[in-house]
Amino acid sequence: MDLLALADFNLVARHGGFGKAARAANRPKATLSRRVAEFEAALGLRLFERGARDLKLTEEGRALFARTGQLLAELEETATAIASGGETPRGRLRISAPLLFSQTAMGKIAAGFARAYPQVRLEVTTDDRAVDMIEEGYDLVIRVNPAPDESLVGRAFLHDRLVAVASPDLPRPDAGKAAPAVVRSTEDWSAWKIRPPAAATIAVDPILRLSSVIMVRDAVRAGIGAGCLPISLVSHDLADGTLVLWGEVDAPEIALWTLYPTRRLLSARVAAFLDHLKQAFPTGSPDELAAYVGR
Known part of the structure; x- marks a missing residue:
């Protein structure tokens, strides 16, 4: 050929x-x-x-x-x-990342990577859908709880969990009563099941539907209703009393994965970015993400 x-x-x-x-x-x-x-x-x-x-x-x-x-x-x-004469990372690196992670952390991560590897031209796009890496020319994608795909390999590098929170001025409802809630447009909550030790089922009345998690968090801060949010996004609010914790929601763990096409040789620039993420989040805990993002 x-x-x-x-x-x-x-x-x-x-x-x-x-x-x-x-x-x-x-x-x-x-x-x-x-x-x-x-x-x-x-x-x-x-x-x-x-x-x-x-x-x-x-x-x-x-x-x-x-x-x-x-x-x-x-x-x-x-x-x-x-x-x-070496394996210095160079060339274009295209990455697709989910909206929330891009809004809260990706700018800082990208700036640090560009500073460490000036010969790599990093390009990050935001997308919550499952992009076709080959057809759309991505070297690496970051996804939340991705479905298994035999054509891709990768690992989880961050973990998070959902909690129910509200403004201190919004009382937790009595049993049998519904709490006013702010939810994402794609969610269909009727109740939040709270894990032990605060085991309970809290009925919710979605009075406000918003398209992004950041908007939900900001509306909950404003006191219009309670919200179900990642702990990393509200840990600072809980620490300073801006929000109060109603309990940890019984829901699947949130895991962020890095994925790339299966192949024997991993490009130097992809390997360098994976190492950069590992340095930013050594254990991958929600506390690490909250500390990295800051207020």
């Missing part, structure tokens, strides 16, 4: 078109188009569907890109590392 032609195919697939690929590589568009057409002819496969205005990978093209894109990146990185 012609590795140069394979590299040209990956270049076009990664950028989503001949024009964008040509500009990124500073090469003639016609040359790239001809090289890819010759590569398709040599394989006997159509790798792209060429429309009037767009270019899309065929099923065979997607499969080839998924299997060879990371391998070519590793080859290029290895050659660069050998040429420079």
Whole structure:
């Protein structure tokens, strides 16, 4: 197989078109188009569907890109590392992270990483959906309680838990009565089951639905209703009395995972970012996250 032609195919697939690929590589568009057409002819496969205005990978093209894109990146990185006499992380690192973690911690993490590894160009996007790492060109994703995926490997690096909290001015309701509550738009709480030693079931009346956890926290601080929130997000409020604890909610643990495509060789820049996270959160406890985020 012609590795140069394979590299040209990956270049076009990664950028989503001949024009964008040509500009990124500073090469003639016609040359790239001809090289890819010759590569398709040599394989006997159509790798792209060429429309009037767009270019899309065929099923065979997607499969080839998924299997060879990371391998070519590793080859290029290895050659660069050998040429420079070391494994210094360099190049572009694309990361997708969930909204709440991005809002509270990712800016500080990214700044520290950029300072430690100036030859890496870090790009972080915020998304709560399960992105397609290969199709969308991510090197690493951070996800909350991800579903098992045989194509990805990773580990949990942070843990959190949910607690029911309220303003000191909002009394905890008597048994059989519902507490006014602020909930996320995607939640459907009718009651919070509180774990021992404060075991109880607190009925809730969602009087306010908001789309982000930060908004829920701020509304609970304002005293409009109680909220079910990660302990790391409210620990400072509990410590200074801005909020009071009604109890720990009986719900699955919140775990943040780093995930990346399965492969033998982990790129130097991904390995460096994983080490950076480990230094920021050595034990991965909610207290560490709360201390890192601050007020």
